[in-house]
Amino acid sequence: MFDTYAKSQKAVNLRRDPRIAVLVEAGTTYDELRGVSINGTARILEPGPESLALKVRISRRYHPEMAEAALRAEAARAAGKRAVVSVTPGRVRSWDHRKLGQR
Numbered sequence: 001m002f003d004t005y006a007k008s009q010k011a012v013n014l015r016r017d018p019r020i021a022v023l024v025e026a027g028t029t030y031d032e033l034r035g036v037s038i039n040g041t042a043r044i045l046e047p048g049p050e051s052l053a054l055k056v057r058i059s060r061r062y063h064p065e066m067a068e069a070a071l072r073a074e075a076a077r078a079a080g081k082r083a084v085v086s087v088t089p090g091r092v093r094s095w096d097h098r099k100l101g102q103r
Contacts, residue, residue, distance in 0.1 A: 003058055006083040014042045020087055027097065034096040040089040041100075051084040052076060058084070 004010050012022065020042040025035030045051035056068075056077035063071065 001054055001058065001084060001086050001092050003082045006081060011044060011083050011085075014044055014085065018042045018047070020085075022087060031100065034094075034098060035093065036089050038087065038093040039091045040087050043086045043088070045084045045086060047079045052079060054084045054086070055082065065085050091101060 004074070004096050020037040020038075022040075023035065025033065025034075027033040045054065052072070052075050055065055055078070057070045058073060066074075066083050
């Protein structure tokens, strides 16, 4: 799950076609590369209790020092502008070149 601006091109595209591909990768040289690729379906959650709770979870990852009340207040303030996108994985692929032993 992630959040984005509700009127962003990304959100417009996902409303039109919910298929999504997500890629997360780390490492700077070939022997350090690792990552995961997810193909699936996205669902944009409408403002409400479910999206608010998920927005708080997302914000907590980036601001672990913030109090719960402050996280909830910030999520509620941004509820009109931001949309939470839930991803249902269909196919997941991962790799870890550190396991190849080429160092």
